[in-house]
Amino acid sequence: MNQIKTAMVGTPCQILAATKINKYSEITGGSPIDIKVGLFCMENFSYTYLEKFLNQNNIEMYEIKEFRIDKGKFLVNLINGNEFSIPIAETNVFTRKNCQICTDYTSDLSDISVGSVGSPDGYSTVIVRTEKGQKIINELKENKLIKCEELSEKGLKLLKSIANKKIRTNQKNIESRERVARQVLSQRHVSEKTLHNQSKNCQFSNLEADVISVGGCVLCGACEYVCKSNIIQINDRKPQAYGECEEDCHGCYYACPRTYVSTDLLPEDIDSKPFGEYLDILAVKSNSINGQDGGVVSGILMYLLDKEIVDEVFLVGQDENNPWKPKSFVSNKVWDVIAAAGTKYSTVPIGFKALTEKTEKSKEKL
Ligand SMILES: Cc1cc2nc3c(=O)[nH]c(=O)nc-3n(C[C@H](O)[C@H](O)[C@H](O)COP(=O)(O)OP(=O)(O)OC[C@H]3O[C@@H](n4cnc5c(N)ncnc54)[C@H](O)[C@@H]3O)c2cc1C
Ligand code: SF4
Numbered sequence: 001m002n003q004i005k006t007a008m009v010g011t012p013c014q015i016l017a018a019t020k021i022n023k024y025s026e027i028t029g030g031s032p033i034d035i036k037v038g039l040f041c042m043e044n045f046s047y048t049y050l051e052k053f054l055n056q057n058n059i060e061m062y063e064i065k066e067f068r069i070d071k072g073k074f075l076v077n078l079i080n081g082n083e084f085s086i087p088i089a090e091t092n093v094f095t096r097k098n099c100q101i102c103t104d105y106t107s108d109l110s111d112i113s114v115g116s117v118g119s120p121d122g123y124s125t126v127i128v129r130t131e132k133g134q135k136i137i138n139e140l141k142e143n144k145l146i147k148c149e150e151l152s153e154k155g156l157k158l159l160k161s162i163a164n165k166k167i168r169t170n171q172k173n174i175e176s177r178e179r180v181a182r183q184v185l186s187q188r189h190v191s192e193k194t195l196h197n198q199s200k201n202c203q204f205s206n207l208e209a210d211v212i213s214v215g216g217c218v219l220c221g222a223c224e225y226v227c228k229s230n231i232i233q234i235n236d237r238k239p240q241a242y243g244e245c246e247e248d249c250h251g252c253y254y255a256c257p258r259t260y261v262s263t264d265l266l267p268e269d270i271d272s273k274p275f276g277e278y279l280d281i282l283a284v285k286s287n288s289i290n291g292q293d294g295g296v297v298s299g300i301l302m303y304l305l306d307k308e309i310v311d312e313v314f315l316v317g318q319d320e321n322n323p324w325k326p327k328s329f330v331s332n333k334v335w336d337v338i339a340a341a342g343t344k345y346s347t348v349p350i351g352f353k354a355l356t357e358k359t360e361k362s363k364e365k366l
């Protein structure tokens with residue numbers, strides 16, 4: 001049993017991994033993640049392709065301060081103050097190819113999902129999905145820590161059309177990929193019974209064959225986190241096993257968001273619901289912090305720590321030596337939440353890395 005409670009912020013694939021880790025905790029060992037704040041996510045970027053693209057445009061990675069997406073443009077802010085920008089439609093040359101088979105735009109399995117699409121500048125679009133999420137939003141509102149407004153009809157329509165576009169485009173990509181390669185397992189909405197039948201004998205070699213070698217890995221780090229034998233490492237942007245698997249261990253296969261997902265987690269008709277299952281959709285602004293959009297994610301995390309609803313939060317800040325590079329860490333300090341506000345368009349493995357490192361440190365102390 002985990003005593004510590006953690007709130008995580010993550011992209012839909014990371015939220016799915018956390019959900020699977022906790023659902024199959026007897027097999028994976030579980031996690032301290034108690035509250036899941038999901039981000040909207042159209043795609044993420046490949047470090048290798050992005051570096052190549054920027055080099056072709058005479059930009060080296062060490063010259064970069066940050067990446068941003070604003071008003072249909074992908075912006076590269078340089079340390080020397082200059083800015084390079086391209087229309088978002090042209091980023092497909094460095095989009096991660098495994099994002100092209102992902103149909104979750106709004107983090108269907110989170111307690112609260114947050115994005116920018118649909119809301120005015122300075123506001124975040126918030127989808128409340130669970131009673132737990134509803135309670136947090138209600139408390140923030142009662143304490144005047146956030147300002148909530150109805151999402152405009154125009155905003156809702158835009159959000160729906162973008163979420164549907166991701167679903168339709170990527171369903172087609174899945175079909176094309178399956179014509180020439182293996183099945184995309186995470187899209188098979190199987191029963192729990194089938195999931196267990198298909199997964200119960202699987203170990204790292206199966207994960208490698210079914211996910212990693214067919215370009216399905218999203219580099220979330222969940223396999224590395226759950227491995228009790230500590231043999232998985234993510235090197236060269238690829239999970240690898242250095243050693244023998246423990247007999248009867250199947251943790252990594254169950255935790256991976258790119259293996260089977262059962263209808264217990266996502267109903268069979270999930271792709272006909274652009275926002276997934278939800279209780280409420282709102283336009284929200286934090287009254288205490290400026291963030292990427294409405295500062296809602298940081299506002300939620302600050303409140304959870306302040307009221308001791310969780311012990312620690314999972315953050316993505318910037319690497320000290322490479323400001324553009326996202327760095328994940330776990331903290332119990334409100335000022336760390338403030339410093340980590342803002343989106344880092346990830347080009348390196350993030351996700352469960354921070355939890356893995358923390359677990360390693362606590363093992364060393366024993
Ligand atoms: C890869 C990616 C793609 C996205 N694509 C879209 C999109 O297509 N449409 C859309 O509407 N919104 C998208 N978002 C979400 C959007 O950029 C904002 O994060 C969201 O609106 C929350 O804004 P905020 O002001 O409430 O957050 P803030 O208060 O600024 O807090 C942001 C929080 O996100 C965390 N964070 C930053 N980078 C990452 C990361 N790479 N992974 C996990 N956590 C991170 C930080 O730790 C911080 O706590 C995307 C986010 C990411 C990371
Ligand atoms: S697979 Fe790609 S598009 Fe899907 S949630 Fe993860 S980062 Fe976003």
Ligand code: SF4
Pocket residue numbers: 202203204226227228229230231232241244245246249250251252253
């Ligand atoms: S021991 Fe093997 S099967 Fe178990 S989690 Fe580690 S790599 Fe996976």
Ligand code: SF4
Pocket residue numbers: 017207211212216217218219220221222223224239252255256257258
């Ligand atoms: S193989 Fe590991 S890092 Fe890749 S998606 Fe699966 S769990 Fe995440």
